[in-house]
Amino acid sequence: MTDIICPLCGKPNPEELDECQYCQAPLKVAGFIASPEDQEDFSQIFPPSPDQAGEEDQDTQPEPPPPSEQSIPDWLKQTEASFLKPSELEPEELSSEQLSEQIDALINLPSTPAEPQKSAIDDEWLTSLLSEAGAIESIPEGEVLLERAVETGEETSTPAGEETTQEEEEPPAVPAERPAWLTNLEASSNIKLDGGMQPSEVPEPEEQEASVEETDVPGASEHVEIPDWISKVSFEEVPPEPKEPEPPIEPAEIPGWLEALRPSEEATPTAPVEDVSAADVVTAGPLVGLRGVISAHPSAIQARKPPTYSIKLRVTEEQRARVQMMEELLAEEQKPKPPTSKRIITSQNIFRLAIALVLILPIVWMIIAKSQQSPLPQPGNYPGVIDFFQQVQQLPAGAPVLVAFDYEPGFSGEMNSAVSTLLSQLMAKNTYLTLVTTAPSGVALAESLVKDAGTGLAGSLSSYPYYTDLGYLPGGTMGLLGLASSPKTVLPYSLEGIDVWASAPLNTVSSVTDFGAVIVITDDPDTARAWIEQVGPVLRAEDGPILMVTSSQAEPLIRPYYEASPSQVQGMVAGLAGGQAYSRAVGRQPQNGVWDAFSMGVTVSILIILIGGIISMVFMLQASARKRED
């Protein structure tokens, strides 16, 4: 079951209908689908094989119109007639100029062998219609030409190409009769065609062919009967010139880029046509009547009215209250807060001031009064003090001693007591003090202490002359290592810019082992450890000792080195108590009240901590009791 699409309105029609049921246009003549009857007619028009066609040509005589004309519908005949009418009526209405042009066209007629091709060209409109119907596919081109020959009454049994070559050599065999209109025209014209034109004026065949190709006169391409007088004049007088054999055409060289553009012979075959006979027919929309296409009917994309939802938020009263509270909180956050005034007098500040006064006033009083109420500590109760004293005491007179001042000025109150006693003992033995420091402020500290110690020594008014200050030693542990291995290289000059290594007594010193002793004064346990670990391994047992004067905070870390076996520190004095014990061992009794002030400070501190702790405990218990009651 196949529908026929109307060529005019495009609507489908059942195949049994001959006319469109919508616009009454003929359906089957349009050639969309040929009916079996038409196919039979076409088979009668175009014989199946050339042999059969040849037999028919031999039997053909001038008879009634051929069957092909019978099969042509009336409307097609009318259309053909409309094309032929102007050419038939034209001679009656032509002017003199048009007539002369037409005569020229007749004179320049192409040779007869081209006539079958022209006939074939004239029938192209019919051939195209038949090809659309599918009936022309099985008919070769030669058969079409043969049929055309049958219509014109000519006997043609050879192929078109061969006939063309024969008739180029021979004049046309059948003389054409002069039509009546041409006779009348000749009578009315002053040009005498019969013998009026010289043979020399007749154009050559090649020029004729060129003129025929260039001229596009209506009706010139049609078959026209040429009078015999024209053919005789043209071909009898001018023999054809022998043609020179043309050289064979050499194949052109195609460049690479053009060869690359050539489409490949293995072209993708056309995809097979999909069988849409079982597909649904579109019944609505602009594609109505088509099969196998997607319907463009807007029902599939028809817009719907969106469902409506309520925008009212469902919240409970509790949630609403929380939201309100949150809004209030946020509103308060945005309000600028007034700056809180810092009160100077608070309970904490009063407590701090009370502690400071309680601690400071007794200490100041003890120093001013130079109190000696508390007994000085015994050297034997502080480990390392006696060893320290003995090591210094064993130094030979005039021996170079390396003294390192590596503590901060803030620890002066704790350290200066032991340092002053040490410098006094060293100066008493006339040792050569070589001062060095790894702290930037140690230079001034050492210079100040040495001058103070030298001024007070034995009531002399001048400073101690046997010392040199090598200044600051940078590099930390690396500097200490360099000093231990080669002090000349690391610190070649004193602060005054003097090469002290070239004069006595340092001219005998090449390494740190040549010093009589290495005394380190430091408050930092790390600094003390660096001296012990970097310089200590260089010193042997028979060389000079390492002695330490440290603060109380560094004592716990230095004492393991002192108590080791063999000891890496041969003597140590720690803190204010150690300094006082060392002073007592040396025989100096400082009368400055520092020890009593220290004793007073410790006692007050213990009392403050105890009293403060008890009060804090009471307040805490009261607060906890209130919480329990609440």
Added chain:
Amino acid sequence: MKRILPITNAVIAVVSGLIVLFGYFFPGLLSGIQSVLISWAIIIAAFALLVGVFNLVMVHWKKTGTEGSNSIYSIVLLISLFITIIVAGLSGPTGSWTLWIFNNFQVPIEVSLLAVLAIVLLYAGARLLSRKPKWYTILFLITVLLVLVGSAPLFLAGESAPLSALRIWLSQVPAIAGARGLLLGVALGTVATGIRILIGIDRPYGG
């Protein structure tokens, strides 16, 4: 270049460290190179101190224009620094003017800071029990009291023999034990850090 430079740094550091290390084991063979490398390190450290001073000046110079009312501290620091440099340059590092500045400014300021620290610590010790004391809070407070009692004779009470013995025991047994453990930990950490640097795992110099 970004790949070559870190590798070059690592090679230099590892080779230098190995030379200095083996200088302890072969002093006659490598002591010369060891001394040269150490001298270079000392010079670089001294130059780093100068760079630090220059950086301090630049930081506080920028603060003088941006900190508002707090810029007065930066101004005071810069003025003090330049005055000290001028005075020390003119009279020398151990000159009388330099020592005068040292004894009358630097020493009292640093001592005062430590004195304030003593008062603050005492205040904190007095309020230590005011906020829900734990058992280790009470233990800490008792230890402080014992050390204070044993460090000096109580005024007008003299030196108590039992308290002195307790103080000596505290400073020699628990404190020394803790200090030895701390030193052992430091030593092990130093060895591990040295090995990591020598084999190039840790690169504190970058890369």
